[in-house]
Amino acid sequence: MASSESSGVTTGQPNLQKQDLSKLDVTKLTALSPEVISRQATINIGTIGHVAHGKSTVVKAISGVQTVRFKNELERNITIKLDKLQYDDKGFITWPHRLKGVSVDIGKAIDNLEKWEQRGQKRNRSFLRTKEYKRNFEVEAIEAVEYDELDREHLFFIKWKGWHSESNTWEPLENLNADVLLEQFLSNYFKDDVLKALSDKFDIGISSVSNEQLLSVVPNGELANVISKLNAQKQLLKFLNMRFKVQGTKRYEDGRKALLTYLLLLKREQQFAKISRWESLINKMDKSEAPISVENNADLEFPPDHFCYINDYVPTGNIEFSTIPDVHCECQECGPSNKSCCGKQLNRAYTYTPRGRINVNPGFPIFECNKFCKCTLSCRNRVIQHGRKVPLCIFRTSNGCGWGVKVMRKVPCGEFICEYVGEVIDHDEAERRGKEYDAEGRTYLFDLDYNSSDNLYTVDAGVYGNVSHFINHSCEPNLGVYAAWINCLDPNLPKLALFALREIQKGEELSFDYMMNIDQPVSKTPEKSRPKLQTPDKTTAQSNRPSCYANAKIYKCDNPKCTRPTSFISGSSSKDDSFPCIRPACSGRFQLIRHVSFVDCPGHDILMATMLNGAAVMDAALLLIAGNESCPQPQTSEHLAAIEIMKLKHILILQNKIDLVKEGQAKEQHEEIEKFVQGTVAEGAPIIPISAQLKYNIEVLCEYIANKIPIPQRDFTSPPRLIVIRSFDVNKPGCEVNDLKGGVAGGSILRGVLQVGQEIEVRPGLVSKDSEGKLTCRPIFSRIVSLYTEQNELQFAVPGGLIGVGTKIEPTLCRADRLVGQVLGAVGALPNIFIALEVSYYLLKRLLGVRTEGDKKGAKVQRLTKSEVLLVNIGSLSTGGRVVATKADLCKIALTNPVCTEIGEKIALSRRVEKHWRLIGWGQIRGGETIEPSVS
Numbered sequence: 018m019a020s021s022e023s024s025g026v027t028t029g030q031p032n033l034q035k036q037d038l039s040k041l042d043v044t045k046l047t048a049l050s051p052e053v054i055s056r057q058a059t060i061n062i063g064t065i066g067h068v069a070h071g072k073s074t075v076v077k078a079i080s081g082v083q084t085v086r087f088k089n090e091l092e093r094n095i096t097i098k099l100d101k102l103q104y105d106d107k108g109f110i111t112w113p114h115r116l117k118g119v120s121v122d123i124g125k126a127i128d129n130l131e132k133w134e135q136r137g138q139k140r141n142r143s144f145l146r147t148k149e150y151k152r153n154f155e156v157e158a159i160e161a162v163e164y165d166e167l168d169r170e171h172l173f174f175i176k177w178k179g180w181h182s183e184s185n186t187w188e189p190l191e192n193l194n195a196d197v198l199l200e201q202f203l204s205n206y207f208k209d210d211v212l213k214a215l216s217d218k219f220d221i222g223i224s225s226v227s228n229e230q231l232l233s234v235v236p237n238g239e240l241a242n243v244i245s246k247l248n249a250q251k252q253l254l255k256f257l258n259m260r261f262k263v264q265g266t267k268r269y270e271d272g273r274k275a276l277l278t279y280l281l282l283l284k285r286e287q288q289f290a291k292i293s294r295w296e297s298l299i300n301k302m303d304k305s306e307a308p309i310s311v312e313n314n315a316d317l318e319f320p321p322d323h324f325c326y327i328n329d330y331v332p333t334g335n336i337e338f339s340t341i342p343d344v345h346c347e348c349q350e351c352g353p354s355n356k357s358c359c360g361k362q363l364n365r366a367y368t369y370t371p372r373g374r375i376n377v378n379p380g381f382p383i384f385e386c387n388k389f390c391k392c393t394l395s396c397r398n399r400v401i402q403h404g405r406k407v408p409l410c411i412f413r414t415s416n417g418c419g420w421g422v423k424v425m426r427k428v429p430c431g432e433f434i435c436e437y438v439g440e441v442i443d444h445d446e447a448e449r450r451g452k453e454y455d456a457e458g459r460t461y462l463f464d465l466d467y468n469s470s471d472n473l474y475t476v477d478a479g480v481y482g483n484v485s486h487f488i489n490h491s492c493e494p495n496l497g498v499y500a501a502w503i504n505c506l507d508p509n510l511p512k513l514a515l516f517a518l519r520e521i522q523k524g525e526e527l528s529f530d531y532m533m534n535i536d537q538p539v540s541k542t543p544e545k546s547r548p549k550l551q552t553p554d555k556t557t558a559q560s561n562r563p564s565c566y567a568n569a570k571i572y573k574c575d576n577p578k579c580t581r582p583t584s585f586i587s588g589s590s591s592k593d594d595s596f597p598c599i600r601p602a603c604s605g606r607f608q609l610i611r612h613v614s615f616v617d618c619p620g621h622d623i624l625m626a627t628m629l630n631g632a633a634v635m636d637a638a639l640l641l642i643a644g645n646e647s648c649p650q651p652q653t654s655e656h657l658a659a660i661e662i663m664k665l666k667h668i669l670i671l672q673n674k675i676d677l678v679k680e681g682q683a684k685e686q687h688e689e690i691e692k693f694v695q696g697t698v699a700e701g702a703p704i705i706p707i708s709a710q711l712k713y714n715i716e717v718l719c720e721y722i723a724n725k726i727p728i729p730q731r732d733f734t735s736p737p738r739l740i741v742i743r744s745f746d747v748n749k750p751g752c753e754v755n756d757l758k759g760g761v762a763g764g765s766i767l768r769g770v771l772q773v774g775q776e777i778e779v780r781p782g783l784v785s786k787d788s789e790g791k792l793t794c795r796p797i798f799s800r801i802v803s804l805y806t807e808q809n810e811l812q813f814a815v816p817g818g819l820i821g822v823g824t825k826i827e828p829t830l831c832r833a834d835r836l837v838g839q840v841l842g843a844v845g846a847l848p849n850i851f852i853a854l855e856v857s858y859y860l861l862k863r864l865l866g867v868r869t870e871g872d873k874k875g876a877k878v879q880r881l882t883k884s885e886v887l888l889v890n891i892g893s894l895s896t897g898g899r900v901v902a903t904k905a906d907l908c909k910i911a912l913t914n915p916v917c918t919e920i921g922e923k924i925a926l927s928r929r930v931e932k933h934w935r936l937i938g939w940g941q942i943r944g945g946e947t948i949e950p951s952v953s
Contacts, residue, residue, distance in 0.1 A: 025037060025038035025039055025773065025774070025812060026038070026039075026812065027056075027810045027811065027812050028810070029809075029810035030056070030591060030808075030809055030810060032593045032594075033055045033056050033591070033593075033594065033809065034051045034052045034055035034056065034594065035052065036052045036056065036811060036812035036813060037052075037812065038772060038773065038774070038812050038813065041770075041772070041812075041813055043733045043734055043770050044733075044734060046733050046770065046815065047728075048060070048728045048729065048731055048815070048817070049728060051594075053815055054609060054611075054612045055594050055609065055612075056590075056806065056809040056810075056811055057612065057806050057809065057811060057814060057815060057817060057818060057820075058568040058569075058590065058612045058613055058614035058806070058817045058818035059612055059613075059728070059729075059731070059815065059816075059817040059818075060611060060612070060613045060614065060636050060637070060726060060728070060729060060817065061613075061614050061616055061635050061636050061637075061765075061817060061818070062613050062614070062615050062616070062635065062636065062637045062638065062639060062722070062726070063615075063616045063635040063637070063638045063639070063665075064076060064615055064616065064638075064639050064641065065638050065639065065640050065641065065656045065660070066639075066640060066641030066642065066643075066653070066656065066671075066673075071641055071643065071673045071674060071709045071710075072639075072641055073490075073492055074673075074709035074710055075639065075641065075671060075673065075707070075709040075718075076567045076569075076615045077567075077709070078707075078709045078710075078712050078715050079569045079587045079615070079715060079718065079719065080567045080568060080569035080587070080589060080590070080615065154177055155177065155178040155179070155194075155195075156175055156176075156177065156178065156193060156194065156195035156198055157176045157177060157178035157179075158175075158176040158198065159173050159174070159175060159176075159193075159195070159198055159199060159202040160174045160175070160176055160185070161173070161174040162174070162202075162206060163187070164257070164258045169258075170189055170190070171189075171190060171254055171257075172187040172188065172189055173187065173188050173189075173190070173193060173199075173202075174186075174187055175187075175188050175193070190251065190254070196247055199247060199250075200246060200247045200250065203247070203250040203254070204246075204250075207250065207253065207279070211257070214257075215253070215256070215257065215276050216276070218256075218272070219269070219272055219273040219276050220273075221273065221276055221277065221280075223280065226277070226280060228284075228316065228317045230277060231277055231280060231281040231284060231317065232281070232316065232317065233277070234274050234277045234278050234281060235281070239314065240285070240313075240314045240315065240316075241314040243278070243281065243282065243285070244278065246279075246282045246286075249275065249278045249279045249282055250279065252275040252278070252279075253272075253275045253276060253279050255272075255275075256268075256271070256272035256275055256276075259272065281317075284317050285317070287319075288313065288317060288318075288319060291319050291320055292311050292312070292313060292319075292320055295311060295320040296309070296310060296311040298326070299311075299326045299484075302326040302327075302328070303326065303328065303405075303483065303484075304328050304404060305404040305405035305406070305435075306404065306405075306406060307405050307406050307407055307408045307409070308408050309408070309409050309410070309411065309484055310408070310409075310410045310411070310425065311410070311411045311412070312410060312411075312412045312413070313412065313413035314412075314413065315412075315413040315414060315415045316413060318413060321420075323480060324480060324482070324486070325480060325481045325482075326482070326483060327438055327439075327481050327482065327483060328438065328483060329436075329438055330438055330439070330440075330441045330476070330510075330512075331438075331439070331440045331441065331481050332440075332441050333440050333441060333442050333443075333446070334442070334443060334446070336441050336442075336443065336474065338505050338507070338510060339505055339506075339507060340504045340505055341504075342387040342388070342389055342503075342504050342505075342506050343506060344359075344506060345359070345386070345387055345389035345390045345391075346358050346359045346386060346390050346391070346392070347390075347391050348386075348390070348391060348392050349391060349392065350392065350396075351386060351390075351392050351396045351397050351398045352367070352397060353366075353367035358398065359384045359385060359386045359387070359390065359398055360384065360385070360386070360397070360398035362377055362381060368383055368384070368385075368398060369397055369398060369400055370431065371397060373397065373400045373432075373433070374429065374430070374431030374432055374433075374516075375431040375432075375433070375497075375499065375516040376431065379497035379498065379499060379518075380833070381499075381833075382499075382500050382501070382502070382511070382750070383401070383499050383500065383501035383502070383514065384501075384502050385398050385399055385400065385401055385402060385501060385502070385503045386398045386399055386503075387503050387504045387506075388504055400433050401433060401436065401501050401503065401512065401514050402503050405433070405434065405435045405484075406432075406433070407424055407425075407426065407428055407432065407433075407434055407435075408424070408425040408426060409422050409423070409424060409425065409434075409435070409484055409527075410422065410423050410424075410425050411484060411487050414489070414526070417710065418489050419487075419489075420487040421487060421488070421489050421526050421527070422484055422485075422487050422488045422489075422526065422527045423524055423525060423526045423527060424521055424522075424523060424524070424525060424527065425523065425524075426523050427520070427521070427522060427523050428517050428520065428521040429517065429520055430517055430518065430519050430520050431516060431517060432516065432517050433514065433515075433516055434496060434515045434516060434517060434527065435483065435484055435485050435514075435515055436483065436485065436512055436513060436514055436515070437463060437476065437478065437483075437485040437498070437513035437514075437515060438476070438478065438481075438482060438483050438485070438513075439461065439463075439476045439477050439478030439479070439481050439482045439486070440476070440477045440478075440479075440480070440481050441465075441474050441475070441476055441477075441510070442474065442475050442476075442477055443473065443474060443475075444473060444474075444475070446475075447462055447464075447475035447477070450462065450477060450479070454479070460479075461477055461478040461479040461482065461486065462475050462476070462477055462479075463475065463476045463478070463513060464476075465500075465509060465510060465511060465513075473509045474509055474510060476513065485515060488515070488527050488528060488529060489526070489527075489528050490528060490529070490530065491528035491529070491530065492530060494518065494528045494529045494530045495517060495518055495519055495521050495525070495527060495528060495529075496515045496516065496517060496518060496527055496528060496529040497515070497516050497517075497518045497529065498513055498514070498515060498529055498530075499513070499514045499515075499516060500512070500513065500514075501513075501514045508749040508750045508751060509749075515527075515529060567614070567615045568589075568590035568612065568613070568614045568615075568806065568807055568818055569587050569588065569589065569590065569612075569613055569614075569615065570587065570588050570589070570590060570592055570594075570609055570611070570612050570613075571585065571586075571587050571609075571610055571611040571612075571613065571719045571722060571723055572585070572586050572587070572588065572596075572607035572608060572609055572610065573585055573607065573608060573610050573723065574598045574600075574603060574605040574606070574607055574608075575605045575606055575607075575608050576598060576603050576604060576605025576606075578603070578605075579598060579600065579603045579605050581720060582714075582716040582717045582719070582720045583600060583716055584598075585716045585717075585719040585720045585723065586599070586607055586716065586719065587715065587719050590612070590806070590807045590808070590809055591807065591808050591809055594608070594609040595607065595608050595609065610723055611722060611723050612817075613722060614817055614818035614819070615639075616635060635665060636665075636667065636726065636729040637665065637667035637668065637669070637722075637726045638660055638665050638667070638668050638669075639668075639669050639671055640653075640656065640657070640660070640668055640669070640670045640671065640699060640702075641671045641673050642670065642671070642672055642673065642686075642690060643673055643674050644672050644673060644674045644675045644677060644678045644682075644683055644686060644706070645674050645677040645678050647686075647689070648686055648689045648690050648693055649689075649693045653693075657694070657697050657698070657699060660698055660699065661697065661698045665698065666698065667725065667726045667727070668698065668699045668702040669702060669703055669705060669718070669721055669722070669725065669726075670690060670694070670699065670702050670703065670704045670705065671705055671707055671718070672686065672687065672690065672704055672705065672706040672707065673707055673708070673709055674708065674709075675706040675707060675708050675713065675714075676708040676710075676711055676713065683706060687704055687706075690704055691704070703721055703725065705717055705718055705721060731768075731815060731816050731817075732768040732769065732816075733769065733770050733815060734769070735768045735769045736768075736769050736842060736843035736846035737766060737768065737769030737770055737771045737775075737842050737843055738766070738767045738768050738769060738840060738841075738842040738843075738846075738847065739762075739764045739765065739766045739767065739771065739820065739822065739840070739841045739842060740764050740765055740767065740840055740841075740892040740893045741762045741763070741764040741779075741836045741837055741838065741839045741840070741841055741893060742763060742764045742765065742819075742837060742893040743762070743763035743764070743834060743837065744760060744761065744762045744763065744831040744832075744834055744835060744836035744837060745760070745761055745763075745831060745832060745833075745834070746760055746761075746828040746829065746831055746832040747760075747761055747823075747828075748828055757828065758823070758828070759799070759802065759823065759824045759825040759826050759827070759828060759831075760824055760826040760827065760828045760829075760830055760831025760832070760836070761821055761822065761823050761824070761831060762779075762821075762822045762824065762826075762831060762836050762839075762841055763819055763820065763821045763822070764819070764820060764822070764841065764893065765816075765818070765819060765820070766814060766815065766816040766817070766820055767816060768816060769816075769842070769843070770813050770814065770815050771801060771804060771813065771814045771820070771822065772801065772804075772812065772813045773801050773802065773803060773804055773811075773812050773813070774800065774801060774802075775800065775801050775843070776798070776799075776800055776843075776844050777798070777799055777800065777801055777822075777824070777841055777842065777843065777844065778796050778797070778798055778841070778842060778843070778844045778845070778846075778847055779796060779797040779798075779799070779826070779836065779839050779840070779841050780794070780796045780839060780840050780847045780848075780850060780917035780950065781794040781796070781839065781850045781914075781915045781916065781917050781950070782794055782795050782796035782797045782839070782950065783795045783797065783830075784914065784915060792852060792915060792948060793951050794850050794915055794948060794950045794951065795950065795951045795952070796847075796950050796952070797826055797830065798844065799824045799825045799826045800824065800825050801822055801823065801824060802823045802824060802825060803821075803822075803823035804820060804821070804822060804823070805820070805821040805823070806818050806819065806820050806821065807819075822841065837893055837894070838891075838892065838893050838894025838895070838896070838914075838916065839894075839917065840892070840917040840918075847917055848917055848918055848919035849917070849918075849919065849947040850915050850916070850917050850947060850948055850949075850950060851912065851915065851916055851917075851918055851942075851945045851946065851947050852911070852912055852915050852945075852946055852947070852948055853901070853909060853910065853911045853912060853945050853946035854889075854898075854909070854910050854912065854924070854942055854944075854945040855907065855908075855909050855942070855943045855944040855945050856907070856908055856909075856910060856924065856940040856941065856942055856943060857906055857907055857940055857941050857943050858881070858906060858907075858908055858926060858938055858939070858940035858941075859906065859938050859939055859940065860878045860880070860881075860926075860937055860938035861878050861936065861937055861938050862877070862878065863876060863877055863878060864876045864877075864878060864930060864935050864936075864937065876930070878928075878937045878938065880903075881900050881903050881908055882900065882903070883900055883901070883902060883903060884899060884900060885899070885900045885928075886898070886899055886900075886929070887899075887900065887910065887926050887927060887928060888926075888927040888928075888929075888934045889910060889912065889924055889925070889926060889927075890924060890925040890926075890927070891916050891918050891922065891924045892916075892918065892922070894914070894916050896912055896913050896914040896916060897912070897913035897914075898910040898911060898912050898913060899911045899913075907943070908940075909945075915948065918942060919942070920942050920943065920944060920945075921941065921942060922941070922942050923939060923940070923941055923942075924939065924940050924941070924942065925938075925939050926938045926939065926940060
């Protein structure tokens with residue numbers, strides 16, 4: 018934390034407006050004050066939508082920061098636009114010339130039909146496919162092929178095995194029983210001259226044919242179901258000497274399709290050859306015992322050319338790795354009973370189970386036994402160093418995410434998958450490469466900032482990497498990232514290890530959250546009966562970290578002649594407040610007009626709970642609807658209901674993935690959306706078609722955000738109050754006593770202005786019980802030493818976005834999100850501490866994400882019952898609660914943990930269903946039982 022507390026003036030980011038505490042007057046402060054909007058977001062916008070509709074991608078497209086990192090190229094199949102039908106004066110359809118057929122003479126057609134029947138009788142022959150024929154006549158070679166004009170078929174000149182060449186005969190295709198020889202012969206036959214003749218006949222340029230044209234002949238884009246090469250050659254042979262009077266007929270289109278199919282198979286042969294060579298190369302380079310396979314049944318993309326496979330970090334510049342560990346254990350047999358073992362965690366847990374599976378939550382450090390430890394190589398605490406044991410497959414995804422990785426066997430929860438490796442670069446080089454990757458719309462950067470605010474080193478897997486290079490992002494991942502140390506104990510150079518967060522089925526794609534911080538342990542659920550972590554429940558664990566924030570600045574060109582919507586643009590939170598217009602003919606400058614923060618939630622349950630319990634203050638909402646799916650989706654209706662409950666009036670509807678559908682389909686869905694929102698709070702809201710991955714119409718979205726979402730009225734004069742959604746210890750392992758820093762709390766300011774140097778109070782604080790079971794809450798008093806939002810340094814912070822508050826609180830009290838659910842604010846101005854709540858509640862009609870057998874609409878939510886145990890979300894706190902009494906829509910809940918809140922606050926209620934907490938409703942605090950804090 019580089020903030021200068023004594024000077025009261027920001028020293029970081031000189032390109033932004035300075036904040037000076039000596040000149041601060043909160044009565045004159047507004048959300049558009051230059052010193053505020055330059056450094057901090059002042060408008061909170063929630064991204065709301067069905068799962069996989071592209072919420073995170075939209076945030077990435079607008080903010081331009083590395084909140085969600087898409088490693089692979091952004092790809093989409095652009096559909097062909099269909100022209101509208103044309104009509105003549107009489108109302109009949111007028112067809113284009115190339116689609117018109119020829120007029121047919123009925124009499125002539127009947128004569129041709131009679132001749133066709135006679136021709137069929139004449140050519141009726143028995144095929145020589147008997148076992149005796151195959152035994153006596155074996156094809157040795159196919160020497161030539163000619164077209165018989167009389168019978169209108171191709172004949173092959175056959176050399177029979179064991180027979181003299183004088184016995185060679187001309188045979189039709191049906192009499193050949195040598196598929197391998199026939200395929201080889203036809204492959205040589207369909208060379209340049211023959212293919213050139215076919216391409217001229219069917220108007221297909223062999224050298225210029227696109228991959229989209231080739232893939233158009235594949236049903237449903239499934240390349241694995243394409244016919245064999247021999248069958249394609251046989252089909253193409255039929256059309257070689259066939260004459261067509263007019264293009265556009267069925268025979269012509271069939272011949273054209275046959276040629277495209279054959280060209281597709283030729284392209285696939287080249288693709289298979291390159292993939293096979295690449296697969297052999299990476300298996301030769303990889304030192305793990307499990308193999309890696311490569312497949313592409315999605316498109317015609319070749320494997321990457323400029324990628325070097327490695328097994329460990331590659332240092333660059335002056336970066337050096339020390340492989341001489343200065344700490345080791347003396348255990349003969351490592352295990353949880355040895356207190357000084359490398360695998361022993363501070364919370365008394367042990368890193369690995371006896372089967373070598375991870376036994377701690379993501380965020381806890383891993384210290385494996387090193388080369389100086391006394392244990393053997395078969396030690397329980399040596400997992401990562403033994404390498405990957407799971408067979409993997411690098412495959413081409415069909416959803417436009419480029420290459421991905423899937424497992425080739427069932428993977429139990431907690432098993433080690435692989436390391437994330439690449440070049441290790443310093444901060445300056447990471448910034449330079451990051452800008453290049455941003456311009457290309459992809460990145461492979463992973464910061465090595467474990468337990469530190471300083472980002473000294475970064476791993477870049479763009480050119481040098483292993484199989485993890487191809488693992489894609491997901492907000493609901495099945496892999497977790499862990500920081501690990503083995504022989505190199507430099508706290509700034511941990512290894513990055515990927516472990517399974519849950520059981521992964523065979524053939525399932527691997528994914529991890531690019532936003533996951535390797536230094537932030539996931540909190541445990543409040544259930545009393547939960548044992549020490551053996552199987553991480555990712556969905557439940559994330560309920561204490563409900564939302565992801567990403568800030569973005571929106572600019573407008575000050576030149577009146579700069580046409581809209583290109584006069585609007587967006588950038589990251591640390592971007593300059595003014596810069597020249599990017600249009601070549603424009604002499605204006607882009608000026609900062611808005612600074613917004615997007616609240617994104619991983620998972621439907623967490624999104625609904627976050628919206629209803631007030632954990633994130635939302636001023637507006639982006640309602641996402643995927644253009645390639647029907648509207649409405651079941652969850653979309655629930656999101657609209659939540660928006661109405663929150664009384665959000667400013668809504669923008671985004672019709673995402675517009676690049677995947679045709680124009681008519683997009684217009685039809687546009688009408689469906691208008692019909693769907695009629696009579697709701699979203700009626701009349703703008704519907705903006707966009708493609709978040711290709712960044713189409715993002716400028717239009719920026720214009721609507723600037724013009725349609727007003728500046729919210731904030732309360733800057735009341736005593737400040739912040740709900741804590743994260744807390745951590747920023748001190749590095751092995752830090753000297755004199756260099757220790759206080760704990761850091763991150764959260765969202767509800768009201769007031771926090772200032773550096775201000776005295777603060779944290780409630781409920783330290784909670785304890787005496788021998789009689791009586792609760793005692795001792796608030797924590799401290800002082801603010803620094804304020805940050807993303808990478809921007811602050812001297813004062815206003816409501817909006819996620820704020821990091823550096824304090825002088827004992828670091829161990831902030832470690833592992835221990836302050837989550839607490840309220841931070843001015844001394845003596847915080848609300849009461851409740852141990853029981855009286856709530857007016859409202860239940861959902863059905864459970865989210867749960868269906869009973871034979872029930873298509875889902876399981877119905879039952880009424881609350883006395884003594885029932887619930888999970889209660891109050892702000893950022895998730896705590897257990899027991900229903901003490903109910904009456905109509907009122908209930909009293911005794912809380913497991915005390916909470917600092919006030920009457921009128923909203924809460925979310927969840928019930929245990931099928932071993933998972935499921936959202937069942939929301940409520941509002943009407944009263945309750947409080948306790949007085951102890952200040953002794």
